[in-house]
Amino acid sequence: MLRIKRVPTVVSNYQKEEGGEATRPVGGCGRNCLKSCCIQEAKLPLYAFKRLQKAKGKDLALQECGEPPVAFLDSLILGEWEERMQRGLFRYDVTACETKVIPGEYGFIAQLNEGRHLKKRPTEFRVDKVLQPFDQNKFNFTKVGQEELLFQFESSDDGEVQFFPNAPIDVDNSPSLVAINVSPIEYGHVLLIPRIFECLPQRIDHESFLLALHMAAEAGNPYFRLGYNSLGAFATINHLHFQAYYLAAPFPIEKAPTKKIAKSNAGVKISELLKYPVRGLVFEGGDTLEDLANIVSDACICLQNNNIPYNVLIADCGKQVFLLPQCYAEKQALGEVDAELLDTQVNPAVWEISGHMVLKRKKDYEEASEANAWRLLAEVSLSEARFEEVNALIFEAIASFELEVKAETSEEEVNAAKSKARPAKAMVAGTQECLVLQ
Amino acid sequence: MESSSSTSSSSTRRTTSTEITSTSLMAIQNSFDSVYSRYAREALDELPGNFTITDPSIPGHPIIFASQGFLKMTGYDRDEVVGRGGAMFQGDRTSRRSLMEVREAVRNDRSCQVSLLNYRKDGTPFWMLFHVSPVFGRDGGRVVHFVAVQVPLEGRRLRRRRSIGCRRGSGDDGGSGDYVLGCCRKEVCNDNSLEVELVSSMDHGLDHDTKELDSDKPCEATDDEKRSVMVAMDNIFSVLTHYSESTGRLVCRKRCSIPDMGLLSTSLIISLGRIKQSFVLTNPHLPDMPIVYASDAFLNLTGYARDEVLGRNCRFLGGPDTDDSTLYLIRESIKNEQPCTVRILNYRKDRSSFWNLLHISPVRDASGKVAYYVGVQIEDECKNEDRQGLSPEKRQLSVVGVVKVAVRSLSMHAGSSKS
Ligand SMILES: Cc1cc2nc3c(=O)[nH]c(=O)nc-3n(C[C@H](O)[C@H](O)[C@H](O)COP(=O)(O)O)c2cc1C
Numbered sequence: 119m120l121r122i123k124r125v126p127t128v129v130s131n132y133q134k135e136e137g138g139e140a141t142r143p144v145g146g147c148g149r150n151c152l153k154s155c156c157i158q159e160a161k162l163p164l165y166a167f168k169r170l171q172k173a174k175g176k177d178l179a180l181q182e183c184g185e186p187p188v189a190f191l192d193s194l195i196l197g198e199w200e201e202r203m204q205r206g207l208f209r210y211d212v213t214a215c216e217t218k219v220i221p222g223e224y225g226f227i228a229q230l231n232e233g234r235h236l237k238k239r240p241t242e243f244r245v246d247k248v249l250q251p252f253d254q255n256k257f258n259f260t261k262v263g264q265e266e267l268l269f270q271f272e273s274s275d276d277g278e279v280q281f282f283p284n285a286p287i288d289v290d291n292s293p294s295l296v297a298i299n300v301s302p303i304e305y306g307h308v309l310l311i312p313r314i315f316e317c318l319p320q321r322i323d324h325e326s327f328l329l330a331l332h333m334a335a336e337a338g339n340p341y342f343r344l345g346y347n348s349l350g351a352f353a354t355i356n357h358l359h360f361q362a363y364y365l366a367a368p369f370p371i372e373k374a375p376t377k378k379i380a381k382s383n384a385g386v387k388i389s390e391l392l393k394y395p396v397r398g399l400v401f402e403g404g405d406t407l408e409d410l411a412n413i414v415s416d417a418c419i420c421l422q423n424n425n426i427p428y429n430v431l432i433a434d435c436g437k438q439v440f441l442l443p444q445c446y447a448e449k450q451a452l453g454e455v456d457a458e459l460l461d462t463q464v465n466p467a468v469w470e471i472s473g474h475m476v477l478k479r480k481k482d483y484e485e486a487s488e489a490n491a492w493r494l495l496a497e498v499s500l501s502e503a504r505f506e507e508v509n510a511l512i513f514e515a516i517a518s519f520e521l522e523v524k525a526e527t528s529e530e531e532v533n534a535a536k537s538k539a540r541p542a543k544a545m546v547a548g549t550q551e552c553l554v555l556q
Numbered sequence: 557m558e559s560s561s562s563t564s565s566s567s568t569r570r571t572t573s574t575e576i577t578s579t580s581l582m583a584i585q586n587s588f589d590s591v592y593s594r595y596a597r598e599a600l601d602e603l604p605g606n607f608t609i610t611d612p613s614i615p616g617h618p619i620i621f622a623s624q625g626f627l628k629m630t631g632y633d634r635d636e637v638v639g640r641g642g643a644m645f646q647g648d649r650t651s652r653r654s655l656m657e658v659r660e661a662v663r664n665d666r667s668c669q670v671s672l673l674n675y676r677k678d679g680t681p682f683w684m685l686f687h688v689s690p691v692f693g694r695d696g697g698r699v700v701h702f703v704a705v706q707v708p709l710e711g712r713r714l715r716r717r718r719s720i721g722c723r724r725g726s727g728d729d730g731g732s733g734d735y736v737l738g739c740c741r742k743e744v745c746n747d748n749s750l751e752v753e754l755v756s757s758m759d760h761g762l763d764h765d766t767k768e769l770d771s772d773k774p775c776e777a778t779d780d781e782k783r784s785v786m787v788a789m790d791n792i793f794s795v796l797t798h799y800s801e802s803t804g805r806l807v808c809r810k811r812c813s814i815p816d817m818g819l820l821s822t823s824l825i826i827s828l829g830r831i832k833q834s835f836v837l838t839n840p841h842l843p844d845m846p847i848v849y850a851s852d853a854f855l856n857l858t859g860y861a862r863d864e865v866l867g868r869n870c871r872f873l874g875g876p877d878t879d880d881s882t883l884y885l886i887r888e889s890i891k892n893e894q895p896c897t898v899r900i901l902n903y904r905k906d907r908s909s910f911w912n913l914l915h916i917s918p919v920r921d922a923s924g925k926v927a928y929y930v931g932v933q934i935e936d937e938c939k940n941e942d943r944q945g946l947s948p949e950k951r952q953l954s955v956v957g958v959v960k961v962a963v964r965s966l967s968m969h970a971g972s973s974k975s
Pocket residue numbers: 836837838845869870871873874883884886887890900901902912914916917929930931932933
């Protein structure tokens with residue numbers, strides 16, 4: 119069994135050392151918890167999105183190449199978050215943490231965050247099992263207080279966007295909730311917890327992933343991205359959740375050139391990241407949000423079923439998804455990671471992999487360079503050979519999408535600079551663009 | 557944050573602000589005339605080529621001028637284009653990454669050149685070489701406008717490009733098939749071993765996709781095309797600089813002076829322009845903490861023009877019956893770098909008074925230090941409207957959120973970095 123020791127992140131004020139019991143007694147506690155004692159009385163804003171939304175065209179297109187007007191969901195998140203901030207629910211003011219763009223081609227972003235990991239002892243995490251059963255005894259989001267919840271997020275049943283400022287929380291209806299992360303790594307850091315009361319373990323399913331895509335699309339802000347860490351890829355809480363926050367700058371991973379590998383029958387384009395320290399796939403477009411969600415969640419399910427840890431970034435208002443299998447934690451457990459890298463205590467989860475490095479030591483912040491960031495992320499990446507293997511698994515899993523695979527000699531579809539692109543690991547031997555029915 | 561007072565339906569929906577009010581049309585006309593004079597329009601109309609001029613300081617960063625050539629190329633009338641954002645020409649197949657490049661260049665006052673897929677009014681797509689350049693004000697060094705030149709990349713790879721099967725999703729949806737020109741299946745796949753498998757897939761609409769494969773492929777511009785972009789730019793800039801002399805608001809192509817300390821960056825102004833509510837930004841590092849940004853809604857609320865408020869401390873909003881203890885509270889909060897909410901009696905330019913539910917909050921930049929204070933005003937009487945949307949207090953706080961994100965993120969670049 120592989121384990122690593124790390125300081126767990128405190129995402130809730132109700133999270134105790136060792137992730138043990140909630141600090142509240144259960145039963146008529148009068149403290150606004152999420153248990154039956156208090157939940158009946160609870161009122162929480164509810165945002166219901168239009169489910170059948172075309173991902174194409176104006177509807178979802180970024181309004182402006184500059185910035186779109188502030189969308190309703192965007193202002194809901196920001197308004198509720200700022201209110202929690204003024205109520206003092208966060209462990210620190212993240213806007214008081216210094217941050218900068220590291221000079222270089224990619225513009226890695228560094229933040230000095232000395233408060234995030236204070237007052238916590240390292241805990242052991244098992245990293246060789248991507249799927250683990252939900253454990254009621256460990257910390258989970260049903261143990262947070264109501265004040266940490268921002269709103270309920272669900273699909274509307276009448277096909278229109280709806281907003282109810284004071285909706286009851288209907289436990290039987292499996293609400294999905296958005297809560298603050300009390301240790302934010304940027305402004306607006308929240309957690310999306312699909313069907314919270316079903317106590318799902320950290321494991322992607324179609325419906326939950328679609329929900330996350332909808333959140334990105336509804337916020338309509340290219341600088342509001344969602345992320346997912348599987349177990350073994352630096353998730354610390356085994357209760358299904360996505361994270362999200364605002365950072366109004368492009369992430370390095372979004373700037374990396376890509377090479378198109380295939381396109382599904384529903385218009386989802388699949389590319390491979392190029393010139394980026396972490397190898398990964400990019401899924402874009404699709405006729406509807408569902409099309410994108412289906413293919414990406416099949417890929418994720420394939421990875422987790424094959425026990426391959428991975429991270430997911432949802433960018434560009436839900437139009438673009440980065441899928442990054444990783445092996446850092448495994449290497450760390452096997453003692454294969456450089457001590458110097460370990461010393462920085464940076465846990466390369468989805469944000470770090472995307473190029474937003476949260477640093478705990480002033481020294482690391484001051485010396486932050488593109489080369490350092492690259493060196494860390496290179497450790498996170500699968501080797502080329504392993505990546506090919508993993509890709510083969512993924513493509514087998516998504517074969518039902520009738521991929522049209524691009525073979526290597528077709529014209530380059532490389533965004534930005536031409537690069538020493540490796541051939542597509544197409545399942546095709548053709549010398550032309552070919553359609554393949556998988 | 558949108559529709560500050562007029563939402564009446566039970567469910568609140570974001571409004572795509574495409575309607576252009578007459579006041580904003582005035583602002584647009586003024587934006588051009590006050591810098592170049594209206595005679596510059598005639599001079600620009602005589603220039604060949606496709607180009608547009610935009611104003612980043614007007615909310616939505618609208619087009620304020622479009623050349624004849626541009627209108628001809630896109631098939632729009634001038635009044636369908638002026639006042640709208642450049643996004644109206646984009647669609648499904650427009651590369652998100654290229655748009656990101658443009659967006660970042662604009663936010664950082666830089667020029668940039670990319671191949672971009674755009675759509676005409678009739679929905680047909682075309683490739684063009686797109687070049688955008690900032691126009692700097694000579695004093696202050698601030699970006700006044702952007703000029704964009706569009707050179708169509710017609711003539712090459714036409715066969716492929718004509719087979720683009722998808723029009724942009726705006727407007728009427730009918731007839732998307734109109735532009736799907738037949739495309740030889742053999743041409744797409746001539747690997748015999750695979751042909752058998754292909755047949756069935758072809759029959760349910762995969763044609764469409766085979767064409768798209770090509771349409772989102774960036775189209776390389778030739779040196780000639782690149783040169784013609786630069787020639788067009790030169791011509792436009794010579795007209796703009798020449799006519800700016802007549803108004804005294806001189807512009808130049810290169811930043812001629814370091815921007816004033818107190819001036820906001822283009823990127824910040826663009827981000828703040830998204831916010832439809834009444835708010836101001838003040839700079840505590842300048843003497844007497846003057847207003848450095850005032851939103852349109854603030855000007856509407858108070859009746860002042862922008863240049864009557866910029867540079868002044870907000871205290872001019874107070875008057876004879878304004879409560880001293882409230883002012884004291886504000887002063888104390890600012891001294892302690894704390895947010896505060898007060899109800900204060902304020903006066904408009906016409907001296908009529910109103911109760912202002914004022915929220916003031918410090919705003920930190922990327923260094924973690926307080927760079928501005930944001931003050932968000934709500935007229936108390938308007939408070940009860942919009943019960944189904946966000947409460948006025950929440951909307952007030954969401955303005956604070958947008959401002960905090962913008963100020964923090966947009967000051968991260970302090971170290972020199974190419975992006
Ligand atoms: C960001 C900001 C916004 C403000 N907005 C208003 C306002 O809308 N109305 C008002 O009466 N005072 C407003 N004030 C308060 C005045 O600027 C000033 O601080 C107040 O009059 C007390 O200070 P004084 O004693 O220097 O006048 C605002 C202050 C700040 C910092």
